[in-house]
Amino acid sequence: MQELVLTQAGRILAADSPQEIARSRRQAEFEALLADCGPLAFRVAQGVLRNAADAEDVAQEALLRAYQKFDRLRDPARFRSWLVRISFRLALDRWRSAKRREQRETRWAEPQHPAPPTAAEVAASNAFRARLDKAMAELPEKSRLVLLLAAIEGYTLVEVAGVLNVPVGTVKSRLFFARKQLAKRLQ
Secondary structure: OOOEEEEEOOEEEEEOOHHHHHHHHHHHHHHHHHHHHHHHHHHHHHHHHOOHHHHHHHHHHHHHHHHHOHHHOOOHHHHHHHHHHHHHHHHHHHHHHHHHHHHHHHHHHOOOOOOOOOHHHHHHHHHHHHHHHHHHHHOOHHHHHHHHHHHHOOOOHHHHHHHHOOOHHHHHHHHHHHHHHHHHHHO
8 A cells, every 4th residue: 555645735745545645635624614713702702701811722722622622513514603603602611610710709707697687678679680580581582592592691693693603683583572571561
């Protein structure tokens, strides 16, 4: 069997088997897609975290996961949206983790006996929160997800469309009807 030699960006790769050739082709395909979409992972993470250092960490993790799971991607044409979803979910996990850590730290820093809220304040906030949670739970999943991302988390309609892989017009429509349904349920 004749040994094939492939050159790639100034280095020589020796491939003895068809599996190694296929692997090197997939790697080259991944690198080409990454060159086109790599900065997008950082921008998505930056949009969620609002912190460049954390966004860099998340983007690196997203790129590493994308590289590790690239063989599972059925359609390389969808690499961009796939990378956005990975980056978005990792950034959201990091944000939630930071929020939980912040809440733990503030609980430890609080005085042992803070002034208790009045009964009226507790009743009002609990009653509204319960109504809001119940109304949100009654919304269809697609409407609830769009409402959470756009209205509560503050993502732009274009970002939401990219994450959910639907047209911007669909996001606008779902957001309009979700707000309408939520207002109706809260009355």
